[in-house]
Amino acid sequence: MGIATLEPMPDVEKLKLNRRSSRHLRLFEPGLVKQAILRSIVMLDPRIQARNPVMFLVEGGALLTLMVVIESIATGADLGLILYQIALAFLLVLTVLFANFAEALAEARGKAQAKSLRDTRRLTTASRLGDDGEIELVPSNELKSGDRVIVEAGAIIPADGEIIEGAASVDESAVTGESAPVIREAGGDRSGVTGGTRVLSDRIIIEITAEPGASFLDRMIALVEGARRQKTPNEIALAIILAAFSIVFLIVTASLYPMARFFDVTLDVPTLVALLVCLIPTTIGGLLAAIGIAGMDRALQANLVAKSGKAVEVAGDVDTLLLDKTGTITLGNRRATRFTPMPGVDEHELARLAALASLADLTPEGKSVLELARRDFAVDSNAPDGSQFIEFSAQTRSSGVNLPGGLSIRKGAPDTLAKAALAAGHEIPENYQPIVDAIARDGSTPLAVSRDGQIVGVVTLEDILKPGIQERFLRLKRMGLRVVMVTGDNPLTARSIADRAGVDDFIAQATPEAKLAYIRSEQAGGKLVAMMGDGTNDAPALAQADLGVAMNSGTQAAKEASNMVDLDSDPTKLIEVVEIGKQLLMTRGALTTFSIANDLAKYFAVIPAMFVEFAPLSSLRALDVMGLASRGGHQSAILSAVIFNAVIIPLLIPIAIKGVAYRPVGASALLRRNLLFYGLGGVVAPFLGIKLIDWIVDPILSVLGLA
Amino acid sequence: MDITWIHPFWALLLPVALAIPLGRFMASVLDPPPERAGHGFDRLTHWALHALGRSKPQAMDWKAYGRAFLIFNLTLFVLSFLALEMQTWLPLNPDGKGSLAAHGWKDASGTMHENADTAVIFNTVCSFVTNTNLQHYSGEQHLSYFSQIGVVMWLQFVTPACGLAVMLAVIRGLRGDRNLGDFWHDLVRSLLFVFLPLALVVAILLAASGVPMTFSGAADATSLEGVHAPIARGPVASFVAIKQLGTNGGGFFGPNSTHPFENPTPFSNLVEIVSIILVPMATIFMFGRMIRDAKHARVLFLVMLGMLLLGMFVAIGAELGHGPAVKGVAQGPLLEGKEVRFGPIASATWAAITTATSNGSVYAMLDSFQPYGGLVPMSLMMLNVDYSGVGSGFLNMLMFVIATVFIAGLMVGRTPEYLGRKIEAREVKLAMASLLVHPLLIVTGTALFAATELGSKSVANPGPHGFSEILYEFTSASANNGSGFEGLADNTPAWNIGTGIVLLLGRFPSMILPLAIAGFLAEKKYTPPSLGTLPTDGVTFGATLAGVVLLVGALSFMPAVVMGPVADGLSRQAAPESPIPAQTAEPGSVQSQSKDAH
DSSP states (O other): OOOOOOOOOOOHHHHHHHHHHHHTOOTTOHHHHHHHHHHHHHTTSHHHHTTSHHHHHHHHHHHHHHHHHHHHHHTTOOHHHHHHHHHHHHHHHHHHHHHHHHHHHHHHHHHHHHHHHHTTOOOOEEEEEOTTSOEEEEEGGGOOTTOEEEEOTTOBOOSSEEEEEOEEEEEOHHHHOOOSOEEEETTSSOOEEOTTOEEOSSOEEEEEOSOTTOSHHHHHHHHHSGGGOOOOHHHHHHHHHHHHHHHHHHHHHHHHHHHHHTTTOOOOHHHHHHHHHHHSOHHHHHHHHHHHHHHHHHHHHTTEEESSHHHHHHHHHOOEEEEETBTTTBOSSOEEEEEEEOTTOOHHHHHHHHHHHHTTOOSHHHHHHHHHHHHHHOOOOOOOTTOEEEOOOTTTOEEEEEOTTSOEEEEEOHHHHHHHHHHTTOOOOTTHHHHHHHHHHTTOEEEEEEETTEEEEEEEEEOOBOTTHHHHHHHHHHTTOEEEEEOSSOHHHHHHHHHHHTOSEEETTOOHHHHHHHHHHHHHTTOOEEEEEOSGGGHHHHHHSSEEEEETTSOHHHHHHSSEEETTOOTTHHHHHHHHHHHHHHHHHHHHHHHHHTHHHHHHHHHHHHHTTSGGGGGGGGGOTTOOOSSSOTHHHHHHHHHHHHHHHHHHHHHHHHOOOOOOSOHHHHHHHHIIIIIIHHHHHHHHHHHHHHHHHHHHHHHHTOO | OOGGGHHHHHHHHHHHHHHHHHHHHHHHHHSOOTTTTTSGGGHHHHHHHHHTTOOSOOOOOHHHHHHHHHHHHHHHHHHHHHHHHTGGGSSOOTTOOOOGGGGOEEOTTSOEEOSOOHHHHHHHHHHHHTTOOOOSSOHHHHOOHHIIIIIIIHHHHHHHHHHHHHHHHHHHHHTTOSOOOOHHHHHHHIIIIIIHHHHHHHHHHHHHTTOOOOOSOOEEEEOTTOOEEEEOOSSHHHHHHHHHHTTOOOOSSTTGGGSTTTSOSHHHHHHHHHHHHHHHHHHHHHHHHHTTOHHHHHHHHHHHHHHHHHHHHHHHHHHHSOOGGGTTTOOSOOOTTBOTTTHHHHHHHHHHHHHHTTOOOOSBOGGGSOHHHHHHHHHHHHHOOSSOSTTHHHHHHHHHHHHHHHHHHHHTTSOOEETTEEOOHHHHHHHHHHHHHHHHHHHHHHHHHHHSHHHHTTBSSOHHHHHHHHHHHHHHHHTTOOOOOOOBOOOSHHHHHHHHHHHHHHHSHHHHHHHHHHHHHHTSOOOOOOTTSOOSSSHHHHHHHHHHHHHHHHHHHHHHHIIIIIHHHHHHHHOTTOOOOOOOSSTTOGGGOOSSOO
16 A cells, blocks of 8 residues: 555644635635636637637627738728727727636635635545454545545544444534534434544544545535536526527627618728627626626535535525424424423422433433423432333333332323323323323423323423524515425424414424425425435435435435535525525526616717718717717727726626625515616616716827827 | 597507407407317317318427418418419409519619519518518509409418417417417418408498499599599408408508598598507407416507507607708698698508508508608517517517516526426527517618618618618518508519518518427426516516517617618708608609509
8 A cells, every 4th residue: 555645634723714714705805816817818718718609709809800900000091090999909808808807706716615625635544444344544535435434533534424333523614614513423314424524522433425536525616617617507598698689789780881881881890890799798798607606606605515506596496495393493402391280290299200201311302301390390300229211212102210119100202101001001181182282282292291101291392483583484485485394293283383483384293205295296386395404314305306405414315315515504504595596596687687788878879989970871970869079089989888898897796796685575576676776777877887988088089189 | 639639549449448358259269178169159160171171170289380380371372373473364354464473673773674573473472471461563453353362362361360370379388288279270260250250340341431342343434634544443341351450451452541442431540440450459368368367468468558659659749740851841740641631640640550560551651751750660660569460479579578587587586487487598599589580681681782782773762761761671571561661662573582581581480489489388397476486467577578679679770770760860950951851752653652562
C-alpha cells in the first residue's frame, strides 16, 4: 500500500467559519468579481457563446460591425463615421462581456460555496476494516463504496457513509456551519454520516456508501460549475421563446435595409446591427444562466444539496406538502400534563405509580411523567432495590416495573392495558373509555396505568405546537399549498392537532404504505407532492414524491431516493425549498418581461435617429419623443440606446442573483405586482435611462465634432 | 348630436347580444355529447355523411385530424382551379364569360399583356381556399354564375366551416379529450347547423331589402341619354349573406359592399355589419361553453372587444378630422373614396370591423383614408387576433395566450400551465413558430417587393403612401383578410404568385400548429387550480394578454408601419402646402374599385 502524503488535520473551527461565510457572501465579493472578470473574457470564445443563441447573435453582430469598420477605414470614410462604428463595435463586445460576467459571477459564488464544502474533503487517513477483521490504514480518497472503516473519537469521518455499529456524537459544523453536535447511531433513521465531519465521542464503524468523487456534494459542485450544468426543462422552454423573439427581430431589422431601398435610402449596417442588439432580449438572455445558477446557490445557502437543477424548479410547483408531525408541527416530544385517576384511586397514588413505571423509561415522554409527578405531587420516586424493569416492546405496547413485593405496575396504550385487565379478570371502570376518548379528542395522547393488571388511571401526554407554526401554515395556504400532517397518532388525536395547527389534511397511524398511497392518490389528482423523510422505510414514498427531501442524518436509502438532501436535517426546510423554487421561476419571468418591455423605448430612440438624415423619411424625427441628440446629431441617440442595453445587464445582476422576493399573496396579486414593477417599469425605465445617457453622450459627441 | 354616431354602437351591441345565444347553440350542436350524436337533428349529419360512406364518426388524434383537413383543402384547391380555368364550358354562363386566365394583365407601365395569365387563377384559388377572398379580378366582369356559386360561394361556405372544425378539435384537446373528433363530422355539422341556416336567414333579409337574387344575365338598361348599358346582376343576396357570415369578404361585384346591389339600404347595412362579426364572436362563447370556463372565454372576448373599440374610435377620429392636407381649405369630413350614402363614421366603423375579423369586405377606399385612419385596418390585420377569421382568429389568439401564460405563469412562481396542463418546451416551440409566420410573411414579402421593381413600379404613389400600399397588400394576404388598400396594380403575375404563396403560408401553418399543441396538451396530466395558480379568468390576465398582443405586434411591425402610414401622416403634417391627399389608382372609377380589383 502506497501511503500518500497526508495533509495536516484540517482545523474544524476554521472550516466551520469558512462554511458560514460562504453562506453569507457579499454580492460583489472582490475576490469573486476578479475571478468572474477573467472568466468573462475567456467566455468570449464563440464555442461557449453558441450555447446561448441571444448572446451569440450579439457577438456575431459585433464581428460584422468590426468588418464594416475595416471597410470604412479602407475606403477612407468620414472620420466621424469610423469612430461611431468603432464605438458601436466596442459597445457590442461590452454587452457580451457583461452577460458573461453575470454568469461567471453566479458561477463563482456557487463555486465558493462548493469549495467550502469540498475543503472538508481533505485527504485523511482512514482505518479500513478488512474482511478478516484486520485494520489497514488507507488514504481517504482510496475508499470505495462498501468499504468499512472504524472512526474513533476525535477523528474525521473519511467519506459519506452509514453507521453500521455503534453510536456517536458528531460535529457537523464543517458542513452545516452549525455548532451543536448531533447524535448519529446505527440501526435507526439517524445513521447517515458525511465525510469531513468529526466524531466527538465514542467509536463507530461506518460502511462507505459513495464512490470517490460521486458523493452528493460532488454532484452539487458539478451543478453549479457551468461546464457540466444542464439546462432545466423550463429554462429550455424559455430559451425557445427568447430565440423566437430574436428571430423576429432579426427578420425585422434585416428587412429594413431592403425596405429603405424603396425610398432610395441606404441604411448604415452597423446602425442596423445596433438596432438588432437593442431589440433582441439581451437582458434576460445575458442573465438567464446566472438566474439558474443563483437558484442553486440559494438552495445551497439554505444547506440544501439538490441533485439536479430541475429539483429546485419542481419545488416551485409543489401543490401538496407532506409534513411529519413530530419536529415539524409539534415540538419533538409530548409532555405529561395531567393525571386522571379512576374511581377509588387517589390522584397522588396514581402519580406515584406512574412515576415508578417511568423510572427506567428514558424517552422524553417517560421523563416528562416523572417530572410532573415530582413537581406537582412531590413524589419521591426511587425504585426499591431489586425492582425489575420491563422495557417497552412493540408486542405488549407497554412498559413498567415489577417491585420486589410482587407488585407489578404497567403503563401503556389504553386499549392494550384494558385488554390485559379483562384477560386478568378485572373490571374496566365505567368512565375509563370516555376519559381516554376525551383526551384523544383534544389532540393529546392518553397513557393508561395499571396496578397488578387493574387500571388505576390515565396520564395525559400533550403535544405542544411549535411556536409560530400556524402563521407559517397560513402563509403556505396563501401560496396555494395544501399541507398534510403525517403522524403515527390515532385519527382522533391527529384530527385535533391538525385543527389546532391549521393543516388541511392528515394521515393518522401513518405507515410507509399509507404515505405512499396518499402520495399516489394526490398525484392521480394532478397534484405535485413534496415530502421529507429520513428512514429506509420512507424511501419508496420519497422516490414516489415529485420532490423528496432527505435529511442528511437519514439512511443511505432515503438519500438515494430523494431529489435533495438537507444538511441541517431540519424538518421545516420543506417550506423554504418551495419558496426558493418559486423565487427562481419568478425571477426568470420578471426579467423576461422587463427585457421585452424595454424594446418600446429603444424603437423610439433608434428608429427616428436612423431615418432622420434621409429626406423622404426625415419627418420621422417627430417620433423622437425623448428629444434625444439635440446637439450631437442622430448618432448620440443610437449610442445611448446601445449603452443602456449593455449597462442594464450588470445593473440587474443583484436581482438575478438574489432573486425576486416571493410574497404569499396569491397568484393574481403577485402577478399584478410583478407586472407593475417589471412590465410597466420595463416600459418606462429605458425612456428615462436612455434620455439620461444621451444627456451625457450628446455633448461629448458635439465637442468631438462628430455631429 | 349627429345621429350617425349611433352607428358604431349598434354595430357592436347587436352582434354581441346575438353572439351569446348563438355560441351556446353552436356548442350544443357542434359538440354533441356521445349519447346525442346521430340522434334528433344530428341524424342529418349522419345521412349526409352516409352518402360519403362515413356515417360513423372516427376517433382522430391531431395528426389524423390535420391530415383530413389538408386532404380536403387540397381537393378544394384542385377542383376550384379546374373550374375557373374551364368556366367557358361549364353551365350557368349566360354572358359567355371566358376562362379567368384569358383576360391578360396590365403591367406597371400600363401596357396590356394579352397572353393568358394562369397566375390570376392561382391567386384566386389560394385566396378562396384560405378563406381570404383577396380578389385580383372583378367578379361581375370575369366570373360566370357557375364560378360565382360553384367555386366562390361554395368555398365561402366550406372554408369557414373548415376553420370552425379545426377550432372544435383544438378546444377538445385543450379540455383534455384524447379524441379530437372526426373532421368530416365537424365539417358537415358546421355547414348544416351554422352556416346554411344563418346564410338562409341573412339572404332572405337582404333580398327583402332589395338585393337582387336572379339567375338571369345582365339587364340591359337605356339611360336618359339613350345609351344602352348592361347592368350586372345575379344571385347576389345568397352570395353576400355567406360572404359576410363566413369572414369571407369577396364581393359579387367588384366594388364590394359599396355597390348598391350588394348593400342597398340602411337595413341591409345593419344586417351585413352584424353578419360580419357575429360568427367570430359566437365562437368565443362556444369555446367558453365547451371548456366549461365561461369566465376565461369572457376575458378573451373582452380583450378582443377592447382592441376593436380602440381601433374603431381611432379610425373614426381620423376620418372625422379634416386632415392636415386640407386644413383651412375644406369644411366637413373628407369624403373622397367614401360612399356618400354611408359617410365617414360608418365607413371607419366598417373598415375596423371588416379588418378585425378576417372578413375584408370593403365599403370605402382605404387608399383615400387619412394616414392614421388607414393605419387602423392595417394594425388590426397585423395583430390578426381580434375575432379574426372563423376558427383561425381564435387559434391565433390561443398562441398569444400560450405565450402570455408562459411568461405570466413564471411571474407567479410556477412552471407555466394553461387550463390545468403544463406548457413545456414542445408547446412553446410550436406556438412561437405559429406566431413567427405572420410577421415573417409580411415583413419579408414587403421587403422583397419594396426593394425591387416588382413593387416600386406597381404603386400609384411615391414615398410612404406607396410603401403603405405594398405593406397593406401583404398584411391583408398574410392575415387571410382579403381587403385591399387599393392604388396598387396588383393583377400582375408577380403579385398574383407572391401573394398567393403568402396566402397559403398564412393559413395552413397557423391551423396545423395549434392542432398539434392541442393534441400534445390533451395527453398531459390535469392539475386542478389552486390559489398559487395563475388565474386566467380575471382582469389581470386580460390586461396582460392585451399587453402581450399589443407589444409583440408593435415590436414586430413598428419599423414597417413607421415607414408607411406614420411617415405618411407626419410628412403631411410637416408639409401642409401639398393639398392633394393621395391619388387613387383609377380616380373616379368607383365602379371598379373592388375589394381589391383592377
